[in-house]
Amino acid sequence: MREFAYERAARVRDALTAVAGDPGARFLGGGTNLVDLMKSGVEEPTRLVDVRRLPLDGVEVTPDGGVVLGATTTNSDAAAHPEVRHRFPAVTQAVLAGASGQLRNMATVGGNLLQRTRCGYFADLSRACNKRDPGSGCAAFDGIHHNHAVLGHSPHCVATHPSDLAVALAAFDAVVHYETLDGAGELPLSRFYLPVGDRPDRETALPPGALITAVALPGSAAGLRSRYRKVRERASYAFATVSVAAALDVRDGVVRDVRIALGGVASHPWRAASAEAVLRGNRPTAEHFRACAEEALSAAEPLRDNGYKVPLARNLIEAVLAELTGTENR
Template identity: 60%
Template sequence: MKPFRYVRARTVEEATAAHGGRPDARYLGGGTNLVDLMKLGVEQPGTLVAVQDLPLDTVEELPDGSLRVGATVSNSDLAAHPLARGRYPVLSQALLAGASGQLRNMATTGGNLLQRTRCPYFQDTGKPCNKREPGSGCGARDGVHRDHAVLGHSPQCIATHPSDMAVALAALDAQVELHGSAGARTLPAADFHRLPGDRPERDTEIEPGELITGVLLPPTTAGLPSAYRKARDRASYAFALASVAVVLDVRDGVVRDVRIAFGGLAHRPWRALRAEQALVNGPATDDAFRRAVDAELADAAPLRDNAFKVPLARNVACDVLRRLAGAPTAS
């Protein structure tokens, strides 16, 4: 057993000071991913900074209509919150599509964003993995990669990001609030995670020692018809083969606004900007939806065993768009 230092922080400042930006320090929320990785020997922190006691466990409405979700709010509590369910159904649906009820009770908003890939080569210390050990190679590329990326991957890494919640946040134009030694800042949720490039070991744009303190849901997407759909191998407790989060505003048969994000296809939630641009101010028809989604997926580069993900993602996205096009705007 590898010994480690354990600090139970009471304030954000105490937490960031205890972490100190050290490479072997980790923040511990619900522990549903980090503890598993410690058991596997993938993570071997020298310092664990527990953040469960920080005053970040509330969902509050701001004067401008935004909704701030604290970083330690559990996935179950957020999914069931009346304001989240009523204004941002895509987020509630995405949370309920993830993991099991027991895990959702423990998992936190901040921890969900920071969970790492479930690629079996990453989780097995006996296998080569550039994300776990830079320069060791990518065992999945010529190995078992049915569940892996078809968009945005690199020769260094073909892993996908496992979060359902993060896909919904990308589609909602949410902001991630951070606090570190340089103070507070925000990042768009759609830009929070990185593509692998030649640095697959770096999952996010977080600077060393920064702590997620919350997520800000904007008023611009509140109340619009939205939905999350997830295709997976079994009905529950399975990661996405392909998923989609859609926010859609249709008036008089014309797409006034649309936001689309895919999950299960890339190293990060994939915001479908090309498809969005093709749809805005155009007709809300099946043909238009299919052309737009096909344009987004045109750059897909599937591997030997996962080409099925491209038509799967297309069909899931078009079905959600079609259904939402007839949905009334929430009051």
């Protein structure tokens, strides 16, 4: 590990000033991802600005019935908060599926959204990776990619995003709030992550030097029946092979609202908006669930060795929707 400067910020503006003009500076939250990348040489920051003691933690209920998660709130505190559990149960389920208790106690909400991919080629400095070294190529495209993307990828990068929490947040139309030296801003999670394109190293739409301050879940999604289900290669804590966050509102025998987001299949949480349109306004039947799942994967372009993810994701969507309507055993 190379030498770097370290400072602890007492105010948000102090943190923003500390990284301004220094492209090698990084904000440090729980460090559960960044420190690992520093140890492997993938990240070599010139300066770490510790933001854990900024007044950005806690969970608040908004007047419209939504919830705001402070950026430095630990994953454990976010998952355990009674209002999160009551209003957005899939968020709690996603956090609990994501990591061990020790990691949840350290990792922060803001840092969770900014996790880097766990692609083995990204972490291996001897192999080509456009996300780590732009223009070097993508060794995974023709290499070991059984757990890589089937949606939204490009020849420049086929890695997947590792966050479980972000998948649930995507299903609920979360909004990311941030601060810069020029003032505050916000980004819907649907626009927070950038498409892979030919520059996979550019991962988010955050302005340079911006600090995430909170993530807001709108009241329009509060109280919906929701579930987060994750398939992984081992029963202990592992990154998703495929995951589904879904929420459903059925009234008078008709689906009034449905939200579906997928994890483990793309470079960012994948909101299946066209699949939702197939189900919305119809009866919650097995046939409609199947049509919805088919539409969700209609744009899939599996690689040589990960085609199994397509039927796996379809089946998982159907299973979660059936669970939400209590029809899984019928």
